[in-house]
Amino acid sequence: MPLKLSNPIHFGNFVVNSQIFYVSRHSFAFVNLKPLMPGHVLVSPIRVVPRLADLSPPEVSDLFLAVQKVGRLVERLYSATALNIAIQDGRAAGQSVPHVHAHVIPRKDADLDSCGGSDAIYDMLDGEDGDLAKHQRERQRFPKPDETDRVARSDDEMAKEAEWLHKEMSKTEE
Amino acid sequence: MPLKLSNPIHFGNFVVNSQIFYVSRHSFAFVNLKPLMPGHVLVSPIRVVPRLADLSPPEVSDLFLAVQKVGRLVERLYSATALNIAIQDGRAAGQSVPHVHAHVIPRKDADLDSCGGSDAIYDMLDGEDGDLAKHQRERQRFPKPDETDRVARSDDEMAKEAEWLHKEMSKTEE
Numbered sequence: 001m002p003l004k005l006s007n008p009i010h011f012g013n014f015v016v017n018s019q020i021f022y023v024s025r026h027s028f029a030f031v032n033l034k035p036l037m038p039g040h041v042l043v044s045p046i047r048v049v050p051r052l053a054d055l056s057p058p059e060v061s062d063l064f065l066a067v068q069k070v071g072r073l074v075e076r077l078y079s080a081t082a083l084n085i086a087i088q089d090g091r092a093a094g095q096s097v098p099h100v101h102a103h104v105i106p107r108k109d110a111d112l113d114s115c116g117g118s119d120a121i122y123d124m125l126d127g128e129d130g131d132l133a134k135h136q137r138e139r140q141r142f143p144k145p146d147e148t149d150r151v152a153r154s155d156d157e158m159a160k161e162a163e164w165l166h167k168e169m170s171k172t173e174e
Numbered sequence: 175m176p177l178k179l180s181n182p183i184h185f186g187n188f189v190v191n192s193q194i195f196y197v198s199r200h201s202f203a204f205v206n207l208k209p210l211m212p213g214h215v216l217v218s219p220i221r222v223v224p225r226l227a228d229l230s231p232p233e234v235s236d237l238f239l240a241v242q243k244v245g246r247l248v249e250r251l252y253s254a255t256a257l258n259i260a261i262q263d264g265r266a267a268g269q270s271v272p273h274v275h276a277h278v279i280p281r282k283d284a285d286l287d288s289c290g291g292s293d294a295i296y297d298m299l300d301g302e303d304g305d306l307a308k309h310q311r312e313r314q315r316f317p318k319p320d321e322t323d324r325v326a327r328s329d330d331e332m333a334k335e336a337e338w339l340h341k342e343m344s345k346t347e348e
Contacts, residue, residue, distance in 0.1 A: 052245060052257070053242060053246050053249075060238050060242055061234070061235035061239070063238070064234050065234055068227060068234055071226060072227050075227075081264055081265070083263040083267055084260070084267045084268070085226070085260065085263055086259070086260045087260075089245065089256055089257040089258070090256025091255070091283070092255045092256035092282055093256035093258045093279075094258070108266055109265070
């Protein structure tokens, strides 16, 4: 069954309740509209603030304990062996939605031999950003994965993944 | 005056005391041998463990409170407007030294128009990794900054930067 939430939770201006699979005291984790890799999820503070520096100490602690927990989950479920964790903290760092969010991206050893080495993932984060995506396309500096890999997923597909992750997360916590 | 440390602090197998500018209960921050940009520093748990999942809740909290504090400092001192924060958590994610470390990289709006957009920084992280750097060079997929920008800095240069950052950090805490 999906995670029951009594209040709307916002990612920036968007209500993302149906994408959420984990909520802690100050944070929430949600599936991604356009994951760069299977299991690429986001973790945000519930309070909508743009910068890491805006968070109180309890919010910082809670956010990264959630990142740790969610990282363990997606690494296991997506048969990965590592994680990329990245925060674009402010517009000049590539942040698109002005709401703190940590990318948590499961990685496998096989990724090392695929499109561009283990750090290509970071370059691909560029695609997350409207203004920067254009900049990136214009440069054409880097072979991007087939654009068809990056079409927006349906609400239904995201809700199903969120429900599955929530179920698996609940098992872990039992 | 430099930060006084009574014990050797290790980054992986290396003792990095002269590079350290901040120590908290469970974490330390240190300047980088080959910074990708001015002010690119690293924050690690004092306990030498490879994965974020290896850290206790107090260690996770302390690490990211240190990242927040150090981020504020380098953003101010290097006249930046944003930060990239990245953890390569495990070898398949590009981790070189098997000791948890968060990259904290000050960014400026001007960076958006320089070499490859705001996320090129992540691609450049590849250069941090011995095994992956080779892989990267072989692919030649992405124009890298002039290699002369990435020569290892002298111990003296790093110690001076660490001393300055320590002094500035102490001011902030007063």
